[in-house]
Amino acid sequence: MLTLTLRRLLIAIPTLIIISLVIFLLLEAAPGDPLGEVPLTVPPEVKEKMRLALGLDSAWYVRYGLWMKQFFWVEPVHLWDALFGTHFGEGMQRVISFQSRQPVMQIIAERLPQTLTVVGLAYLVGVLIALPIGILSAYRQYSWFDNLGTFISMIGFSVPTFFTGVVLIIVFAVKLQWFPSVYDTTLQVTDWASFKMQMRQMVMPVTVLALYNAAQISRFMRASMLDNLGQDYVRTARAKGLTEKVVVLIHVLRNSLIPVVTVIALGVPTIFGGAIITEQVFKVNGLGQQLILSIHANDMPMVMTLTFIFAILIVLFNLVADLLYGILDPRIRYD
Amino acid sequence: MTDTSSTPVKIRPPRSQWWDVWDQFKTHKGALVGLSIFVLILLAIIVGPFLWDMAPTFVDLRARNKSFSMAHPLGTDQLGRDVLARMMAGGKVSISVGLTAMMLSIMLGTTIGVLAGYFRRLEGPLMRLTDLFLALPLLPLLLLMVTLFREPLSKSFGPEGGIFLLIVCAIGATSWMQTARIVRGEVLGLKEREFVLAARSIGTPARRMILRHVLPNVLSPIMVSATLGIASAIITESALSFLGLGFPPDFPTWGRLLFDAVDQMQLYPWRVILPGVAISLTVLSVNYIGDGLRDALDPRIRGR
Numbered sequence: 001m002l003t004l005t006l007r008r009l010l011i012a013i014p015t016l017i018i019i020s021l022v023i024f025l026l027l028e029a030a031p032g033d034p035l036g037e038v039p040l041t042v043p044p045e046v047k048e049k050m051r052l053a054l055g056l057d058s059a060w061y062v063r064y065g066l067w068m069k070q071f072f073w074v075e076p077v078h079l080w081d082a083l084f085g086t087h088f089g090e091g092m093q094r095v096i097s098f099q100s101r102q103p104v105m106q107i108i109a110e111r112l113p114q115t116l117t118v119v120g121l122a123y124l125v126g127v128l129i130a131l132p133i134g135i136l137s138a139y140r141q142y143s144w145f146d147n148l149g150t151f152i153s154m155i156g157f158s159v160p161t162f163f164t165g166v167v168l169i170i171v172f173a174v175k176l177q178w179f180p181s182v183y184d185t186t187l188q189v190t191d192w193a194s195f196k197m198q199m200r201q202m203v204m205p206v207t208v209l210a211l212y213n214a215a216q217i218s219r220f221m222r223a224s225m226l227d228n229l230g231q232d233y234v235r236t237a238r239a240k241g242l243t244e245k246v247v248v249l250i251h252v253l254r255n256s257l258i259p260v261v262t263v264i265a266l267g268v269p270t271i272f273g274g275a276i277i278t279e280q281v282f283k284v285n286g287l288g289q290q291l292i293l294s295i296h297a298n299d300m301p302m303v304m305t306l307t308f309i310f311a312i313l314i315v316l317f318n319l320v321a322d323l324l325y326g327i328l329d330p331r332i333r334y335d
Numbered sequence: 336m337t338d339t340s341s342t343p344v345k346i347r348p349p350r351s352q353w354w355d356v357w358d359q360f361k362t363h364k365g366a367l368v369g370l371s372i373f374v375l376i377l378l379a380i381i382v383g384p385f386l387w388d389m390a391p392t393f394v395d396l397r398a399r400n401k402s403f404s405m406a407h408p409l410g411t412d413q414l415g416r417d418v419l420a421r422m423m424a425g426g427k428v429s430i431s432v433g434l435t436a437m438m439l440s441i442m443l444g445t446t447i448g449v450l451a452g453y454f455r456r457l458e459g460p461l462m463r464l465t466d467l468f469l470a471l472p473l474l475p476l477l478l479l480m481v482t483l484f485r486e487p488l489s490k491s492f493g494p495e496g497g498i499f500l501l502i503v504c505a506i507g508a509t510s511w512m513q514t515a516r517i518v519r520g521e522v523l524g525l526k527e528r529e530f531v532l533a534a535r536s537i538g539t540p541a542r543r544m545i546l547r548h549v550l551p552n553v554l555s556p557i558m559v560s561a562t563l564g565i566a567s568a569i570i571t572e573s574a575l576s577f578l579g580l581g582f583p584p585d586f587p588t589w590g591r592l593l594f595d596a597v598d599q600m601q602l603y604p605w606r607v608i609l610p611g612v613a614i615s616l617t618v619l620s621v622n623y624i625g626d627g628l629r630d631a632l633d634p635r636i637r638g639r
Contacts, residue, residue, distance in 0.1 A: 158619040163611035273474040310472035
């Protein structure tokens, strides 16, 4: 198990470095000018100075190296400072956003909670819906429940999230006026009333994302249960006289969950991708919305950092899925 | 089966495996319904503009925001453009983006999959490349690519052609990985079979091995992933348009129509719902076709 972990970690590091290089070179090859928004009345020599101040005059590999140093060394040092009140990071240049002149990580830290509450809750709800549906559909294969489940999950991953979101807004925010259509991120949860308000505004974005996730996970759960229900050990368990509940919910379920758990782990980063769209629909000012704003504004450090964080999440959860598989299923140890 | 039962002495005419596949496909109700809906949508998009020959870009400021009527069956938008004409024009772009991007991604995926499966020396590097692409944050990268390369490409290929090329290439380049993995797996299995050994023993060169023996045998998984690829390409294109990073404003696609209508969805919800339903119906029918194809092309299920 230890060698497996080490080997996976060793593969993850070059992968991340190559990905960061790919993103950086893509940004580099692009013709967009971060000073494109500067008014034309600004004289060229001032513009040149601004360019120098942004560090745009040096070669790309110098800036790439600088970014790597800032991301992997300076930012963790600042995080340490913020957590423990030390002052190691003073005087070190952090990754600064071109657009707002604030440290990129500070903006991300401000926006992360919104994304995490909406996305995280949606994923949790999706999983909690999906597992029972998958179990029941597999146990009663080809029953009306199974057919209905198949149909709904087909709709779930065919209808794009931006359309479900918009339909929910039209029905529940415009016609019925049950929920607010815009997510108010300035809302502070201080008492019961504001907590209720927060819950109400989270209902629609969470529903959209949860439905989308539940559609996929319930299919995996169903397929995995079906694989296991036909196995010999199930027949043996029944022959021993165990109750149906024990057979299905303990023997079969535990074995069927192994692939599903890894699928759930693999799905976590893709959720952040889906959240980009959902955040746009409900005007949640989370990370996805920031990414789109920064892309429009040619804010290279911000785009680079955000995209790379998404990449880290993907690699990390791939690793988690691999290791989970190794832990849960002793037959699969790659060493 | 029924035609032979009446005259049992008649020898069955020779039929290719595609008739068997079609017979099996027909038993899948969802796939059949999906196929007919998809054909209907295609017909509406291809034949529709000849029957309803109003220009989708014709601006009639006196007839803005009209509801459903004889003159405009699906109403008009905020500039008085006919929504029906725009829906048909938008569908043409959305579906052609879907088809072209799918073809590109299938070509890439098949090439890489076959090469990785057939040549042992290429397997390591190509599969590492596939893993690397799978680890990329695709939606952010797509957004980046589309924004950053919009200007130069529209300059060299014209605003519409440039964006079309860009979006198709971007989607194709980021969606080939699953196909490559599936094809590689199939090729690895095929390589161990006797007929491949026989073909190799008579000195068939690698190029002809691949074209004559390997490719025809991996056609079924490729076809299934091609069908599913159309669906995901259509969704990706409309998501890009929805984020305002797709086609230019005066160039309708379904995603773009939806995006343009979102600002006024309180007043005119139909304008949001129509393109949304069009996207969802197309994707749903294509997914069902893919589902049916997967069953029909699997010889273990066929004939049951």
